[in-house]
Amino acid sequence: MIAVTRLVVTAPITHVTVLEDRAVVSRRVTAAQLDVRGASDDDATQVRLLIEGVSPILVDKSLRVSSGATRLRVLDVRCRRALAPWRSGAPAPSGGATAEGSDEASKATKAVAAAQHQLELARAAAALARDHLAAHAKLRRAELASLAAAAARGLPCADAAEPLAAADAEARALGERIVDADELVGERERALSDAAQLETLAQQRKGKDVATLEIDCLMTPLGPGEASAADAATLTIEYLVPAAAWRPVHRAQLVGSTVSWELGACVWQRTGEDWTDVDLSLSAERPSLGVEPPELSDDELEVRPRPATVQVQAREQEIERAGGGSDPSAAAPTVMGIDDGGLGLVLRPATRATIAADGRPHRVTLSSFQSDAEVELLAIPLRSPLCHVRTRFTNHGKSPLLAGPVDLVRRAGVVGRGETGFLAAGERATLGFGSEPEVRVHRELREEQDEGSILSGSVTRTVRVIIRVSNLGSSARQVLVQDRVPVSELEQVVVTVSAPEAFRLERERRPGEAPLAQITERTIDEHGLVTWVVPLAPRGRAAVALEYRIKSPRGFAGL
Template structure:
């Protein structure tokens, strides 16, 4: 491609010149595809050019634009090469909006007014000092050595003059001090007004950062009109899901109001852009992990004295032969194309750079939940209201911050995990203070058995008491645990009264669950007992 002309020529070039080679254009963000981390931005700008070869010049790309990701296309002409530049830019005419200009003028006016008020206060303080100096001078005047030689009439006139002038000086000092105090009080209002003017200007987010340049070479056979489209990627933007989850206890209806928080700090404001949200994660893992061969060796048994050294050697070999564990893969489950989820937001949106956190609505999902009270007396003194549900909405629920409401009352927040269509989940809606729990250790014994101790043992008996102080019957699920062993030498026996409804809950060995309904005013007791034994020469861990 031909070399770009000198910067001064670029700045002075105008698109209406009959045979101008360089056509400076002003572009704006037309559409944005936001990812959880990052965005793809599309700019579109029309142009009119005479026949010939030209360079379409954009000098308003954000300074930190990923220039390697820039892709350009042209309609109405044949496109040639594309040149990008981050430094040594031609001057860019700043087109400040009327609101920004008015806000800046207001800040300057407030600053000048504040400076003038402070100067007035300083002058009043000087007047106070001058009046005090005059008072001091008059006091010294009546103490001179020549006063005694004055006749009575002269002394009377001098005393009257000193009194009148001292009174006038003190009144002047008093008036000036009072005026200065009132001016300082008014100064507080001016300082507050100046701060408000500065905040107003900051809220408008003026675009004053440096920009990058893009030059696209085109050839037109005749005078033509067309459109230059430019797309590029940025990491200075993204979106995150947010939910309002409301449970109606009477019916078990669960509504999930979906929303999204948008953020961007690209250095330019987005005004009325077409928005698409995507769950694609360009910043995450984009290919499967690699796995290498696993080499194992056999050899003669090592000598006892070499065990420690050989163990270290085998550990080093394993480290070198086995591939590192793969990082956890974040997967976007299918909703539309089988790979990712996209949301097209119809109204155009505006987001100021580095300032706005815009929330938009993504619609409401509805399902039914099974309500129960869940208690873990080992740690908690009250039960909690749980809602179990299946994502039967036919849509993917993305991970995001969730605010929980019970019958319209806010009860707390949590982080919702990724829920595929058809996946089971549950949500908590706060404590049930009227379902009280007490777990008491009734007996705990530890010691040996036999005259010559051959083993150690440990036993414990715990009682769990549940009391329903509410005025309704609750379906209750209590969770507790007993220890378990994977060693033959460590034996563990346990028993419970009543027997638990479920053992090894969710595949967790030793975790027990009791399920029953508890009526208003009812109290239930559960007893849990276990014992452990292990050899004398071993230590319980």
């Protein structure tokens, strides 16, 4: 008959692989805890290992135990859950992670009670000081009334000055005492609020349930010439837990013409177990149970008469670009295999990480690189009155940059938060670093409409755009100014852009007004984007002008 030995062991978490909405946790039991030497007898020994403090929300069907020893065979593994002792009223265990959670919650509750007691004492002291001040004011009013009555009867009051001065000094002391008491009450209230938050966090951390892993193992006797220490009987336990996630975050710093990029990740987990000093892996895989095809419905077509008025829709079309292109000096990247779940990237931090089970974001650094950047000032007054700092750089990192938020940092500190898309290794990208406060941009729009004659049957709308740029700084700058001209998709609607010299601002200059330099050199692309390169002297001003006409038939509406 095989004897069963119960053995409580500690299996620290050594490795965690975090997916998009779950995590795979690995624990390890060393050979020193398994009492290997006790199995060197002639009979085999069955050992039931108990691992306390595991996550109660682990997925049972994902439990997997592997042995690193030929003479240690795993028979069964299961997870037993029970109501926590601090929830059921039973005495808390004397050791293990559950006891630590109970002790932490008990300490937090005691801290809240102590803070509440201190707050009550402070409020009582403040109320007592106010009572003393009210009583003192009542006595002083009575004393002043008696002095007034004595003066009315003509009695001498030469010795009344000293008591009145002492009463004033006592009133000032009581007022200072009330101020100090109110400040103490405020401090005690803040301390109570902090203690209550810590108690809530401790209650959430300790949870409602406790879980214990039970692993039945069979240790066979040693063979001839085998040493007990030579066979490392190490157990590795893996299981899946929900309530864990990670998302990529980035940090970009612009110093001069160099962009320093730091790729990081924010990890959240509320699994009920802390990941302390673990080897962390972040996977972009998307495990799924399968997909279903979309439901199709009938599309009914109807015939209706053509309206007398043609409705034309003017819309803002976003220009889609595939990317900034690759660096010509960089080698061609290796083509990755196609996977339905994405690229299947697995990212690992350079150091071990600690992630507490508090549901808060914990940031870890994955990689970093530096790249020379093309820095330019860009003004799009049609969208914003600010002049923005735009950079173009190359991803010199070894791995692609995943889409996510970017913390933008300049010399003065954080200037804002941007966003980046997927950026392959060696690909060029464009990123803004906030606005330039020393450059001001003003856009003026003028519109005229000519109904035309009855015979022509057309309507012409003339649009004039004036953009003035000012440099308030002491250094020369060059600003890229962009505006937009409508692009027609109908043959009946014609958009004509006037020549750069057709609209001159000097004709509108008032007498005595300083002349304003007008930049006429421009470029227009197929999307209707008009671009000027405006040089600005220190504390200088310049302007650009744009004129175009939209000609459409009289029966067209919506323009």
